[in-house]
Amino acid sequence: MLAAYNTALIGIADGTVDDVADRIVEPGFDRRSDGFLVLAGDGLPVGYGTAFGRGDRQVVGIQVWSQKPTVADWLFEQTLQRAREMGRERGHAEITVDSDVYRADESLRALLADHDFTASTTYQRMRIDHTGPVATPEEPADVVVRRGAFDDATRWTAHEIIIDSFRGQLGFVARPHEEWIEYLEATASFDWSQITLLEIDGRAVAIRICNNEFVETENCGSIGMLAVLDEFRGRGLAKFLLREAFARDAADGRAGTILNVDTDNSAPALGLYLSVGMNPTLVSDGWCRILPVN
Missing domain, CATH: 3.40.630.30 (Gcn5-related N-acetyltransferase (GNAT))
Structure with a gap:
């Protein structure tokens, strides 16, 4: 699913099965609460989202992948809610939430902008x-x-x-x-x-x-x-x-x-x-x- 999503945007899969496995065994990531996989009626995945808390969870990174706008919206809300929970668990009044997005991903950029996120830095792959x-x-x-x-x-x-x-x-x-x-x-x-x-x-x-x-x-x-x-x-x-x-x-x-x-x-x-x-x-x-x- 992720390979198809990326290929539609940038022309390459930009990831492997090992890359996904690395993310879900990373220290600090709880697979029971920090990842969300959405399946269609036929059992195939149509959306995936993660929330990853760094340090004392005052900074939380979220990522959302889905070609279906309604699924992307739902995943975005779930990852934001999980980010809030992480902050509350550590006693913070507020947290910084960040997300890295391909420049070509216009729908996800719009979703972030609609939720009051701002583009703060640019990454170049060299x-x-x-x-x-x-x-x-x-x-x-x-x-x-x-x-x-x-x-x-x-x-x-x-x-x-x-x-x-x-x-x-x-x-x-x-x-x-x-x-x-x-x-x-x-x-x-x-x-x-x-x-x-x-x-x-x-x-x-x-x-x-x-x-x-x-x-x-x-x-x-x-x-x-x-x-x-x-x-x-x-x-x-x-x-x-x-x-x-x-x-x-x-x-x-x-x-x-x-x-x-x-x-x-x-x-x-x-x-x-x-x-x-x-x-x-x-x-x-x-x-x-x-x-x-x-």
Whole structure:
């Protein structure tokens, strides 16, 4: 159902069975109360909605998929109600509810606007194609490259860099460390060898987390997260991590490398990705609303 919905909008399924499975086993998601599946009389699914509370549930993400307007309306109300319940359970007077929507999904954009949501940020899916071998870049001077995160100390370090780099960005809520570990280990497209850290003078200052999210659907590598601590930006660390990922994906026979970027955040991320040869292929918007829980 989700593949048919996405294909009608953007021409590709943009997801796999593993992607759906990853969502419903994600720490913090309760399948008994946080997901809604609507079946037609013949037993086939015609709608799906989820509500996912982040952190102390002061931020809740909702998603709705249905080509039937009446079903989409019902799912929207159910997910909003579940979001309110999460806020009340944690004692909040109000919560932030957000939802990521393809720019092409006019009906869902209208539904959000009708419920007083506003578009607050834009996400670009970036891609670079690999038509042959890609040169591996030289490691930056005075930088030590650490590959893999197989021990507790390295995983703590990786998590701390992510929190420090994304703190304050719209929609980002830091997970407790053990929940972060559980989330990654439950993700079918990830393993700990896909984390790379850069160190300067013994301090970890940058991270890249790759995954196999787009291997099945597009034979592409994926960079799920790229971050450099503020005081170490402008040294070419992000470009090195990008170009090295491109070289590794090309050597593995991948058709390209894909990542998603928030183009409205404080860092000039879009310009960085354009400068290394990536191009936008898909646009989504992040919508949000402050919602009283009563």
